Amino acid sequence: MAEGCREFPSVVDRYFTRWYKADVKGKLHEDYCILQHSNRICVITLAECHPVLQSGKTISSINYQISANCSRLQNKVSGKSKRGAQFLTELAPLCRITCSDGDEYTIYSCIRGRLLEVNENILHNPELLKEKPSSEGYIAVVLPKFEESKTVTEGLLSQKQYEELLLKRTSLPVQDAPEV
Amino acid sequence: MLLIEEKYRPVAEILFSSGTCSRCILRLCCVDFPAPYRLPYKDLTEELHKLLAPCDEGAADGDSAPPIKKAKLDESDGCNAEALNTDASGAPKICNLCLGILQHLADADFVKKIFHKVQSAGYEFKDFVFSVSLPAQLLVREHCAWLQAQQEMRKQGRVLEKGDIIQLKEAYKWIIHPMISDELGVQAVSKSAFEVGVVFCHQETDEDCHFLATVCKDCFKPAKNKQSVFTRMAVVKALEKIKDDDFCRQFQWPPSSPKTACEVVDMQCNHASVFVAGRYNKYSRNLPQTPWVIDGERKMESSVEELITEQLMPVFKADSFNFSSSGREDVDVRTLGRGRPFAIELVNPHKVQVTKQNIKDLQEKINGTDKIKVRDLQIVTREAVAHMKEGEEEKTKCYSALIWAEKNIKKEDLELLDNVKELKLVQKTPLRVLHRRPLASRVRLIHTMNTEYLDEHHFRLYLKTQAGTYIKEFVHGDFGRTVPNIGSIMKTTADILELDVESVDVDWPPALDD
Numbered sequence: 001m002a003e004g005c006r007e008f009p010s011v012v013d014r015y016f017t018r019w020y021k022a023d024v025k026g027k028l029h030e031d032y033c034i035l036q037h038s039n040r041i042c043v044i045t046l047a048e049c050h051p052v053l054q055s056g057k058t059i060s061s062i063n064y065q066i067s068a069n070c071s072r073l074q075n076k077v078s079g080k081s082k083r084g085a086q087f088l089t090e091l092a093p094l095c096r097i098t099c100s101d102g103d104e105y106t107i108y109s110c111i112r113g114r115l116l117e118v119n120e121n122i123l124h125n126p127e128l129l130k131e132k133p134s135s136e137g138y139i140a141v142v143l144p145k146f147e148e149s150k151t152v153t154e155g156l157l158s159q160k161q162y163e164e165l166l167l168k169r170t171s172l173p174v175q176d177a178p179e180v
Numbered sequence: 181m182l183l184i185e186e187k188y189r190p191v192a193e194i195l196f197s198s199g200t201c202s203r204c205i206l207r208l209c210c211v212d213f214p215a216p217y218r219l220p221y222k223d224l225t226e227e228l229h230k231l232l233a234p235c236d237e238g239a240a241d242g243d244s245a246p247p248i249k250k251a252k253l254d255e256s257d258g259c260n261a262e263a264l265n266t267d268a269s270g271a272p273k274i275c276n277l278c279l280g281i282l283q284h285l286a287d288a289d290f291v292k293k294i295f296h297k298v299q300s301a302g303y304e305f306k307d308f309v310f311s312v313s314l315p316a317q318l319l320v321r322e323h324c325a326w327l328q329a330q331q332e333m334r335k336q337g338r339v340l341e342k343g344d345i346i347q348l349k350e351a352y353k354w355i356i357h358p359m360i361s362d363e364l365g366v367q368a369v370s371k372s373a374f375e376v377g378v379v380f381c382h383q384e385t386d387e388d389c390h391f392l393a394t395v396c397k398d399c400f401k402p403a404k405n406k407q408s409v410f411t412r413m414a415v416v417k418a419l420e421k422i423k424d425d426d427f428c429r430q431f432q433w434p435p436s437s438p439k440t441a442c443e444v445v446d447m448q449c450n451h452a453s454v455f456v457a458g459r460y461n462k463y464s465r466n467l468p469q470t471p472w473v474i475d476g477e478r479k480m481e482s483s484v485e486e487l488i489t490e491q492l493m494p495v496f497k498a499d500s501f502n503f504s505s506s507g508r509e510d511v512d513v514r515t516l517g518r519g520r521p522f523a524i525e526l527v528n529p530h531k532v533q534v535t536k537q538n539i540k541d542l543q544e545k546i547n548g549t550d551k552i553k554v555r556d557l558q559i560v561t562r563e564a565v566a567h568m569k570e571g572e573e574e575k576t577k578c579y580s581a582l583i584w585a586e587k588n589i590k591k592e593d594l595e596l597l598d599n600v601k602e603l604k605l606v607q608k609t610p611l612r613v614l615h616r617r618p619l620a621s622r623v624r625l626i627h628t629m630n631t632e633y634l635d636e637h638h639f640r641l642y643l644k645t646q647a648g649t650y651i652k653e654f655v656h657g658d659f660g661r662t663v664p665n666i667g668s669i670m671k672t673t674a675d676i677l678e679l680d681v682e683s684v685d686v687d688w689p690p691a692l693d694d
Binding site for chain 1 (some may be wrong): 584586608611612613614615616617618619637656657658659660675677
């Protein structure tokens with residue numbers, strides 16, 4: 001019997017809505033998939049076609065130290081109201097991924113909100129990111145403000161819109177994609 | 181009849197001539213037994229008059245003239261109406277100490293009002309406690325009278341402690357308790373589940389307290405939930421602090437005689453909560469434990485809580501209820517076995533004489549649905565409910581789950597799980613509840629696991645766990661946030677298709693025979 005045939009939706013599909021952001025910061029194919037739980041929590045993940053996840057690439061390091069005096073690993077939240085969380089704007093950097101070929105990618109939040117946690121498991125095991133980008137290989141968990149829980153995803157693409165975009169990409173010459 | 185001790189005569193005289201009622205005179209003269217207060221007001225006043233009227237000295241010895249006649253006599257020979265504390269029409273003036281409470285709010289008419297209130301509210305009760313809320317300015321007026329009385333006593337080289345005088349509330353209850361008891365046919369006691377409460381106000385003299393705020397600023401700090409800073413507590417504190425001189429300068433003897441008596445601004449009955457406990461089974465995967473409402477919109481019809489309370493409420497005729505339980509299950513989780521302990525507080529129940537048979541019938545009625553079943557339904561104490569909550573975290577729970585595995589599994593693959601004992605998990609707060617709970621990593625124990633092979637992708641998993649373990653997350657791993665998890669142990673992706681609670685190992689409430 002074939003592996004993985006499931007006749008019911010996965011955990012992600014049961015509880016989360018997938019939102020996408022393509023070519024973030026104008027960088028070709030740097031696409032993200034944001035999983036929004038029905039309780040408004042957002043899990044930031046890389047979309048399948050992000051360059052980091054392409055075959056042939058090997059991740060050599062992931063660094064949550066995004067500037068000299070700001071590390072996402074220092075983020076601490078306490079209490080129900082998540083006091084002390086770093087507040088992220090839409091284009092706040094979360095981490096930098098360096099590949100063995102020397103390419104470096106900055107990963108952005110895409111969602112305004114409080115940073116609840118970053119995924120420390122991918123630090124020790126970067127392969128997780130490649131193997132299970134939309135579950136165990138997540139980048140971070142962000143909690144949008146209550147009053148913004150509907151609007152934070154406004155600039156994002158729905159799954160259908162994103163699939164249409166992918167179709168267009170394959171049918172159009174590469175040069176037509178947005179410039180850096 | 182000797183009403184007051186001779187040593188208090190000067191106190192009585194000064195009060196008598198200042199607009200204080202007969203019953204308050206007794207209080208300030210430290211008459212500490214109920215009988216004199218219970219005398220008809222008019223009779224008591226005449227007695228006191230006999231004792232104190234300054235221009236009646238001749239009549240005092242052996243004059244047998246009826247009191248009424250005497251009163252008229254007094255007026256006629258210039259001994260003014262003040263002395264009898266009556267106004268021109270002969271009605272007693274409103275007392276400057278109790279503001280009419282011992283005069284007009286301690287009579288048969290008022291007791292009738294209380295009786296009608298209680299009767300129309302339709303409560304069941306076997307005794308009652310009567311509670312009175314008095315305006316704070318009474319404390320100021322009483323303080324003023326006490327200072328004056330103390331001064332009089334000092335002249336004789338005696339002391340008068342504030343604690344020696346009889347509290348207005350006490351005197352009031354001495355008078356009114358037997359009257360209400362007679363009407364209601366049950367005893368007034370100091371502790372009862374049934375409370376009859378009245379709140380008195382007196383707007384005319386509300387400003388009496390205000391000067392205290394300028395003297396003792398720190399006693400009167402505004403609080404969010406208080407309408408006025410002049411609470412009884414605050415006024416008592418300020419009166420303890422203020423120097424006698426300062427007080428006398430700002431609040432002079434005698435206190436003004438009010439034009440109106442205290443008003444009844446609230447009269448209420450209340451019955452202490454009744455607690456009903458039991459255990460419930462939930463057989464539906466579309467039924468939440470409590471109403472599921474988001475942004476005022478219902479997500480699911482009905483709930484365990486509603487199915488039980490909609491039967492309880494008409495029986496106890498309570499105002500509202502509070503549902504609590506030993507943990508909770510998700511909407512799509514069934515609770516089987518002997519069920520989950522729960523308790524319901526019925527707030528302000530009107531009907532409380534509920535027999536064991538009534539409860540039995542009630543249980544049967546609740547069980548008229550196939551969504552839930554209730555057992556061991558019984559009335560319990562408030563303390564016992566706390567007991568249920570205490571046990572919550574330490575107890576164990578048993579579950580049965582239907583598991584899906586991505587890889588092809590053989591029976592042998594499951595032995596790995598069967599052999600696990602006391603498995604330590606580290607669970608981060610699941611994403612699905614993280615929006616309302618603190619982020620934390622918690623260690624939980626899976627005591628035992630047993631499996632039942634179904635096919636190459638499915639098996640049944642039986643778990644015995646420490647309470648507070650998130651089972652769904654233990655199966656699918658919650659983005660790798662629960663470690664280890666079934667997927668990581670079996671080196672595949674695992675998911676949970678169905679979950680049932682098989683037992684909640686809390687031995688409360690006690691099991692009943694049938």
